[in-house]
Amino acid sequence: MKNNNEHFFLEQKELIDALSSKIIANLEEAILHKGSASLLVSGGSTPKPLFEKLSSFDIPWEKVKIALCDERWIDKNHKDSNEKLVRDSLLVNFAKKAQFVSMYQENINIEDAQELCSDIYKKELFPLDVLILGMGNDGHTASLFPNNIKLKESLETLNKICICMKPDTAPYERMSLTKTAILSASNIYLHFEGVEKRNVYKKVLEGANSNDMPISAILNQDKKKIEVYYK
Numbered sequence: 001m002k003n004n005n006e007h008f009f010l011e012q013k014e015l016i017d018a019l020s021s022k023i024i025a026n027l028e029e030a031i032l033h034k035g036s037a038s039l040l041v042s043g044g045s046t047p048k049p050l051f052e053k054l055s056s057f058d059i060p061w062e063k064v065k066i067a068l069c070d071e072r073w074i075d076k077n078h079k080d081s082n083e084k085l086v087r088d089s090l091l092v093n094f095a096k097k098a099q100f101v102s103m104y105q106e107n108i109n110i111e112d113a114q115e116l117c118s119d120i121y122k123k124e125l126f127p128l129d130v131l132i133l134g135m136g137n138d139g140h141t142a143s144l145f146p147n148n149i150k151l152k153e154s155l156e157t158l159n160k161i162c163i164c165m166k167p168d169t170a171p172y173e174r175m176s177l178t179k180t181a182i183l184s185a186s187n188i189y190l191h192f193e194g195v196e197k198r199n200v201y202k203k204v205l206e207g208a209n210s211n212d213m214p215i216s217a218i219l220n221q222d223k224k225k226i227e228v229y230y231k
């Protein structure tokens with residue numbers, strides 16, 4: 001693997017302790033240097049314990065803006081909404097004071113919302129300080145899905161920050177950061193757990209095609225070093 005740093009753990013607790021400490025250190029450094037920080041997180045089931053741990057650190061969260069790498073285009077109160085997950089598990093404890101910047105825009109067609117989301121992210125969150133990606137068993141990351149009609153554009157565009165995609169293999173239309181936007185972040189983490197995902201990761205290390213496994217486009221590049229935390 002090109003530039004990346006791997007951190008393998010046998011226990012979830014060890015992984016969460018190590019990853020959360022790194023993220024908190026990045027946020028504190030950004031706050032020290034710029035007076036504020038942005039933290040971009042992913043949804044799904046893996047990050048919940050990490051979110052809970054992060055929320056327990058007593059840092060100046062009022063100077064931190066939190067947002068999503070990708071969102072399902074459903075009501076904010078829907079059980080599968082990533083915003084709901086973040087509000088319920090990260091914007092609690094000390095992190096209650098952080099500001100959340102929504103990706104989901106109510107009553108707007110997802111196609112029409114691409115530009116609006118890009119503008120909001122540019123104004124509120126850029127430059128991105130810390131970004132955490134997850135990975136699916138099919139090799140998707142954020143909402144960049146394999147063999148999708150919009151995948152090529154999402155991996156190649158240099159101008160767009162947000163792009164919408166309708167996965168063939170997962171429910172709901174999604175809004176996602178593009179590859180360019182993801183790689184613009186100063187500190188990029190990939191967090192995954194379990195044997196199936198370790199097998200996907202192995203295929204990516206062997207050079208899997210990014211059309212089949214979009215995470216390959218993030219890991220197999222020379223622009224940014226990715227910190228990979230896994231068990």
Ligand SMILES: O=C(O)[C@H](O)[C@@H](O)[C@H](O)[C@H](O)COP(=O)(O)O
Pocket residue numbers: 042043044045046047069070071072082133134135136137140141142143
């Ligand atoms: O909204 C989403 O679905 C995500 O942001 C997605 O990219 C996620 O990180 C992976 O699908 C892993 O999800 P799990 O942790 O549930 O396996």
